Amino acid sequence: MELRITSRRDKPSPQLKGMITKKLSKLERFSTKVTSCQAILDEQHFEKTVQITVHVLNRTVSAEGRGENTGKALDDALEKAERQLKRANKKVKNHKGLPKPVPETEEEEEAPEDML
Secondary structure (H helix, E strand, O other), rough: EEEEEEEEEOOOHHHHHHHHHHHHHHHHHHEEEOOEEEEEEEEEEEEEEEEEEEEEEEEEEEEEEEEOHHHHHHHHHHHHEEEEEHHHHHHHHHHOOOOOOOOOOOOOOOOOHHHH
């Protein structure tokens, strides 16, 4: 899985990059078909924002988290992305539906011919 970390205002520290990489790599638990993942860090006044975009085969999942620090914003965005990946994975698994039950055939009783 390809990971990209981008910051809009300032350069992220190596510790922050390591933490983000570690947490984003856990998204592979929810879907084995994750091809790439991008995290965009932003800061506006006193609020931190983290946008996560996960590319899965034939699908893109994006989530945004806000918080007073980058860790809380990252956790919020990861929770949203995990929820979306779980829902998408569940839809893929159930797209064929449940198997049809085999109808039970009752043995028909033959009517006696002398009643005619």
